[in-house]
Amino acid sequence: MTGSKLTVPHRVGETPTGAIGALISGEPLMVPASMSVRDAATVMTERGFAALVVALGEEFGVLTDVGIRVDVVVTGVDPRTPVGEVVGPRVPAVPAETPVAAVLALVLENDLTCVPVVDGAGTLLGAVTAADLLSAPAGPSLTLRRQIDVATTASALQHHAQRIPFFVADLVRRGQAAHEVSAIASLLSDAVVRRALDLVSDRDGLDRSAIRWLSLGSNARRDAVLSSDVDSAVAFADDVSDADIARFRQACAEVIGIAGGGGLAIDRNGVVASKPWFSRRRGEWHEAAQTWMDSPLRDEAIVYTSLLLDSRPIWGSGGTGMEMVLDGLRTRRSTMGLLLAEALTTKARLRTMRDVLSGKGGTFDIKEYALAPLTDIARWVALFVGSDERDTRSRLRAAAGSVVLPGDQASTLIEVFEVLQRVRLNYQVAQFDQGDKVTDLLEMKRLSPLERSLVAQAVREIAGTQRRLDNLGQNLPLVD
Structure with missing residues (x-):
């Protein structure tokens, strides 16, 4: 294997249980993009590796057994071709402390076979394959x-x-x-x-x-x-x-x-x-x-x-x-104002007067009166700061520290969202297990005292944010 070198980065620090770093076994092998496909395949065979990490400047690529078969053997590529020319799209590296489930979601969304894992300085610690992830609860x-x-x-x-x-x-x-x-x-x-x-x-x-x-x-x-x-x-x-x-x-x-x-x-x-x-x-x-x-x-x-x-x-x-x-929405004060008004239309609350009069005071629609108002808030504040994030938690993080969402409030709302989703999922799984129709309408008496307390506190936090945004809505720093 003349002209090519193997890089064996040093492992730095420990990673917590439940983090992706805990699934790394053995020292990682990273090969240069200039190494030939034949030499890389030889290394994989000798070391018993199903994948190799390829150094592509400051980024990483991944060469797998499947990739060699599909992109090299089947297509008739010369085995002397540098691996940098046959690896697929750049593969995102994840920090060692990233939760395993988050990496699993990344693998599912991008159809990855291997994910490089790095430390805080960006040094490669190893790589985790799809097979490694199978041992996780969501594997x-x-x-x-x-x-x-x-x-x-x-x-x-x-x-x-x-x-x-x-x-x-x-x-x-x-x-x-x-x-x-x-x-x-x-x-x-x-x-x-x-x-x-x-x-x-x-x-x-x-x-x-x-x-x-x-x-x-x-x-x-x-x-x-x-x-x-x-x-x-x-x-x-x-x-x-x-x-x-x-x-x-x-x-x-x-x-x-x-x-x-x-x-x-x-x-x-x-x-x-x-x-x-x-x-x-x-x-x-x-x-x-x-x-x-x-x-x-x-x-x-x-x-x-x-x-x-x-x-x-x-x-x-x-x-x-x-x-x-849609990128131009932020510059339209009137439209942004109407979007905010729409986002604040449904007030977060535990009960409405209609519920009381109809005898439904013991039920709570967790989607309509808690989660939907929160996702509406997250969508609007993300749009306000120019973020293209889609999921609610990421939108709140993107807007944290802005004029519309102080950092501590963003952290609280992220926690609130997690609590409400957890209560919602627990309730729906109980319905599913009993063969009942799965709904968002909760019978409050079926929740534990702690869950009822958490839901009530969560609704108060959302309602407080709605009031704050309503007050800010009159003086937003936007121009038509």
Whole structure:
């Protein structure tokens, strides 16, 4: 192996149990990008490694057994080719203290086979493969995800999809952090939709470059629970004909039907990619978004704008037609003000007078009167500071320390969100185990005294933030 050297970085410090660093075994091997594929394969064979980390400047790439077979052997690449030319996209390195479940979500979302792990100084400590992650409580999600990805028929895909709620319930019982459970549930749900799109597209010969599928709502925010719906939209290429759009919409309806047949709840309000309102050409989406900004009081423009701010592309290619327009929202004082007003419409509260008069004083809709107001706040403050984060916790972190969200308040709201999601998931798993319909309507007497106290405190914190934002709304530093 002339002209190539192996770098064996030194392990620094210890990592806490439950963090990804605890799964590293042995010293890491990092090879230079100049090493030949043949030499790298020899190293992997001699050392018994399934993957090697490749140094790409300040970034990392990963060379795997599968990569060598697919990208080198099958395609006939010269074995003398430098590994830097055959490794796939750059792989994000994660700090050693990152929770295992967070890395698992990263692997699921990006379909990774190996993740480099670094210390605080960015020095490589090792790499964790998908096989290493299988030992984690949420590790079997990788197996389920793989089964979803290779399903060859709609019925097989539905069979695997039907296991998702059982898997989610098991994670909750094991005490997995609520945001980690929700992220994995969302990723598995998106995987089902993505595979359904693959199956329908391959059968009908659909052009993937002509369509971009968007996940909306809680799945897009990675906040999904057992009661979450699958919301969706699509953006077609501008040159797609009306006849092809009709064909695409029919295919989208079939995809939604497959997902529904697998147990995924489909949005009852029609926020689905098969409907004309949520399936447009990119130029039409651009025009619609521009109209919503120019006339935010027309046609529930604010509601649709908020919905699209949560969108996350999961299949197809190309833009959506809304990127540049939505980026300009922050400069529109009137529209931002209306978005804030919409975000504050539903007040966080434990009971409404309607509940008392109707005899429902003992129930609490945790989504409508706590979590939805909080996610609305997070969406707006993230937009205010120019963040493109999608999940609620990341949005609150992005806005922390800004004029609209002091750092301590952001930390409190992140904790509040985790508490509410944990109570929600525990309650829904209990309903699921008993064979009851899973809902967001909690019977307060079924909660423990501690849970009731935590929910009440959480609602007060959200209500306090709503009042503060309401007062700030009159003097926001925005310009038209």
